[in-house]
Structures are given as structure tokens and as C-alpha cells.
Amino acid sequence: MSVSGKFCAAAALAVSLGIAVGGASLARADERAAELFQLCATCHGDDASGNFLYGAPAIAGMAEWSVKTQLTKFRDGQRGMHFDDIFGMRMRPMALTLRSDEDIDRVAAHVASMPATRPEAELHGGDAANGKTLYAPCVACHGMDGEGREQLSGSPLANVSDWYLLRQLENFKAGVRGGRPGDQTGAMMRAMSGTLSDEQVMKDIIAHIMTLAK
Amino acid sequence: MIDRYLVALSTYASDIDDLILLIGVLVGFWFILCEVAFFYLIWKFRAKEGVRAQYMSGEDPKHKRWITWPHLLVLVCDLFIVVGAVRVWYDVKQNLPEPYETVRVIGQQWAWSFVHAGPDGKIDTADDIKTVDELHIQVGKVYHFKLEARDVLHSFSVPVFRLKQDAIPGRIITGWFEATGTGEYDIQCAEICGIGHGVMAGRIIIESAEKHASWVSSQSPISLAAVATP
Numbered sequence: 001m002s003v004s005g006k007f008c009a010a011a012a013l014a015v016s017l018g019i020a021v022g023g024a025s026l027a028r029a030d031e032r033a034a035e036l037f038q039l040c041a042t043c044h045g046d047d048a049s050g051n052f053l054y055g056a057p058a059i060a061g062m063a064e065w066s067v068k069t070q071l072t073k074f075r076d077g078q079r080g081m082h083f084d085d086i087f088g089m090r091m092r093p094m095a096l097t098l099r100s101d102e103d104i105d106r107v108a109a110h111v112a113s114m115p116a117t118r119p120e121a122e123l124h125g126g127d128a129a130n131g132k133t134l135y136a137p138c139v140a141c142h143g144m145d146g147e148g149r150e151q152l153s154g155s156p157l158a159n160v161s162d163w164y165l166l167r168q169l170e171n172f173k174a175g176v177r178g179g180r181p182g183d184q185t186g187a188m189m190r191a192m193s194g195t196l197s198d199e200q201v202m203k204d205i206i207a208h209i210m211t212l213a214k
Numbered sequence: 215m216i217d218r219y220l221v222a223l224s225t226y227a228s229d230i231d232d233l234i235l236l237i238g239v240l241v242g243f244w245f246i247l248c249e250v251a252f253f254y255l256i257w258k259f260r261a262k263e264g265v266r267a268q269y270m271s272g273e274d275p276k277h278k279r280w281i282t283w284p285h286l287l288v289l290v291c292d293l294f295i296v297v298g299a300v301r302v303w304y305d306v307k308q309n310l311p312e313p314y315e316t317v318r319v320i321g322q323q324w325a326w327s328f329v330h331a332g333p334d335g336k337i338d339t340a341d342d343i344k345t346v347d348e349l350h351i352q353v354g355k356v357y358h359f360k361l362e363a364r365d366v367l368h369s370f371s372v373p374v375f376r377l378k379q380d381a382i383p384g385r386i387i388t389g390w391f392e393a394t395g396t397g398e399y400d401i402q403c404a405e406i407c408g409i410g411h412g413v414m415a416g417r418i419i420i421e422s423a424e425k426h427a428s429w430v431s432s433q434s435p436i437s438l439a440a441v442a443t444p
Contacts, residue, residue: 083345
């Protein structure tokens with residue numbers, strides 16, 4: 001074998017070894033993410049489609065940055081620390097079990113990689129047509145199709161359970177969410193929720209958001 | 215003696231420690247004695263050349279004595295434990311001293327929340343201070359707590375007080391404590407209450423009169439509203 005041939009063979013061996021080692025490390029990361037997700041699955045379900053009875057919303061396929069943001073908020077006490085946030089208080093200790101930022105990243109990536117589920121409608125009485133008009137101010141941060149905008153920290157809304165959306169809007173309006181120190185984006189949403197006059201308005205907007213589910 | 219190794223900060227903590235120590239000493243004494251006798255007899259009556267094993271029915275008073283005497287002595291020890299336990303139970307659970315203030319303690323999956331009396335010193339009024347996972351109290355004052363559970367069984371446990379009280383949905387259970395020192399310590403849930411039970415932790419912050427007054431005034435809804443309004 002010529003010198004260049006030997007060099008090529010050595011390079012090919014190094015690349016294959018690199019791929020093998022990299023592949024093994026990725027597999028380990030996936031394993032760890034799946035292991036961490038087991039705790040989430042207790043309430044959110046194996047397919048992360050949510051569970052109304054446990055107050056756990058559908059999270060499958062949710063944008064990675066959004067899952068990461070919310071998990072960090074729970075862990076740092078910006079969510080789930082209000083006296084009346086019963087379900088938030090349930091989620092906070094779960095986020096506290098994620099000991100490092102890397103673990104949060106892994107869980108977020110795992111959740112984002114799951115196929116999104118179309119949540120079943122639990123709320124009744126919402127007027128989607130009226131909701132479409134009322135949704136106009138939400139577009140700037142949450143996007144026309146409820147896809148969310150990372151730059152503005154507007155969480156994705158499409159494919160989120162309707163009962164969960166209603167609870168969060170009520171929480172924002174009542175100051176249960178968005179009032180903790182350090183939660184700037186929550187504070188913005190809290191201010192926006194002040195423009196929603198009553199539950200019917202919220203239901204109308206949510207009925208429109210439900211039409212955006214994919 | 216136990217408080218040398220584990221911080222004890224309530225007026226009744228030493229009573230509970232002493233009771234645990236009494237039980238430990240009595241049980242430990244009999245355990246060691248029994249083990250010594252057991253191994254001595256095994257050694258003394260080990261297999262020997264030319265000696266046949268005997269079958270004993272246990273009806274001979276000479277043999278029964280090995281059971282009846284220790285049994286009676288253990289019952290005497292039990293009397294000491296029962297008298298001590300009833301005394302501690304009465305002091306901790308039944309004879310509630312007059313409170314300086316009352317605090318509402320609410321357990322839920324998986325957090326502790328608290329309603330403190332505001333500047334008016336009374337709970338269930340407009341100036342109440344509501345917190346999550348943080349209980350603020352003043353040292354040297356008797357507090358009553360009204361314990362509730364929002365969902366399932368929990369148990370309000372403050373190890374430095376040696377306090378443990380089950381919280382039962384639908385019931386409001388009253389108890390008391392008086393802290394004897396300042397500092398920040400753990401509150402735990404001592405009843406398996408679901409997957410987050412192990413991380414259902416709170417903190418109790420025991421403060422001097424001045425610090426507590428300053429915390430109350432900084433947290434009262436009226437003060438907070440003043441801060442929020444520019």
C-alpha cells in the first residue's frame with residue numbers, strides 16, 4: 001500500500017472510530033433523557049399527551065426552547081410558588097429533581113422529539129370566530145398559527161390542552177402566575193391577561209387556538 | 215443527650231428525646247442480655263462426644279422460668295414506657311398552651327403552604343401573609359397550627375421540633391409548638407403521598423422578635439401593594 005493509501009486507511013479508521021464513539025455517547029444521552037422522562041410520564045403520560053385528571057397538559061412535540069424555559073422557571077421558583085397555584089406547586093418539585101441544566105436540556109429535547117398529539121376538547125361554549133378576532137393581540141408573541149416565537153418568548157399554543165390554557169389565563173389574570181421576581185415574560189403575559197374581560201372571552205380565544213391544532 | 219447529636223429546638227423536643235432514649239435503653243438492655251444468654255447457651259450445650267441431645271417440652275417449671283421471669287420484667291419495663299409515653303402525649307398532643315399566634319399549614323402534592331397572621335396577629339383576615347414552602351415564626355412564642363390537606367394524606371414533620379402530625383383531607387387538626395432557638399431548618403412530609411413525596415420539602419425560619427416583626431411588615435399585603443404601586 002502506498003503512503004497516501006495508508007494515510008487514507010488511517011483517516012477512515014479514525015473517522016469510523018469517532019462516529020462509533022460519538023454514536024455511543026449520543027445513545028447514552030438518549031438513554032438518560034428517556035430515563036429522566038419516566039418521571040414526567042407519571043402525570044403527562046407515556047406519549048406526553050397529558051392527563052386532565054392530574055392537571056398535566058399535553059407537551060409532546062412542544063418546542064424545545066419552550067419546555068426548557070418553563071422547566072427552568074419551575075426549578076428557579078418563578079412558577080409553582082404561588083399559594084393558589086395548586087397544579088404549579090405539583091410541578092415544581094418535579095423540576096427540582098432535574099439537578100443540572102444538561103438534564104433540563106435532555107428532557108426538553110426528548111419532549112420536543114415526541115410526535116405532537118392533538119388534544120381533545122374539554123371546554124364548551126367558546127366562539128372560535130369571535131376568538132379569531134380577539135386573538136389578534138396575541139399574534140405578535142405567539143404567532144399567527146400559535147406556533148410560538150422564541151425571540152419574544154411567546155410559548156407555542158397550538159396542540160396545548162384547552163383546559164390548561166384556560167387555567168393559565170385565569171392564573172395570569174388573578175396574579176397567580178407572572179408575579180414572581182425574575183419572571184419578566186410571565187409579567188408581560190400577566191399584563192396582557194388584564195385585557196381579557198371575562199371567562200367567555202378567554203374561552204373564545206381558546207376555541208380559536210384549538211382550531212390551530214395540527 | 216440526643217440533642218448533642220441532633221438539633222432540638224422546641225420546648226417538648228427533650229421530652230420526646232428522653233422517651234425515645236428510655237425505650238432505646240430498655241430494649242437495648244434486653245436485646246444484649248438475650249443475645250449474650252443465647253450465644254452462651256449455644257456454646258455451653260454444644261455437641262459433645264457421648265452426650266445425647268434431649269427433647270424438652272417446656273412444661274418443667276425449671277425451664278419455664280427462662281420465659282416467665284424475663285416476661286414479667288419486660289412488663290415492668292413497659293410500665294415505665296407507657297407512663298412516659300402518656301405523659302409526653304398529653305403534653306404534646308392534648309394540653310395545648312394558650313397561643314401567641316395561630317398559623318395555617320396546608321399540605322398538598324407536593325408542597326407546603328402557610329397562612330401567617332399579618333400585623334393584626336390573627337389569621338383569616340385581610341392582612342394574612344401567604345407563603346409556599348416557607349414558614350416564618352418567632353422564637354420563644356407559643357404557636358398553634360391548623361393543619362389541613364388539600365388532596366391526600368400528608369404528615370407535617372419538623373425534625374428539630376420532634377414534631378410530626380398527619381394531615382388528613384377534610385379535617386383541620388390543631389397542634390402547637392414553641393421554638394427555643396433561632397435558625398432555618400427543614401420541614402418534611404412524613405407520609406408517603408405520591409411520586410413527589412421525597413421532594414416535598416419546606417423550610418421553617420425561626421426569627422428573633424425584631425427580625426420577625428420586620429419580615430411581617432415587609433410581607434403584609436398592604437406593604438406589598440405599596441411597593442407595587444409607584
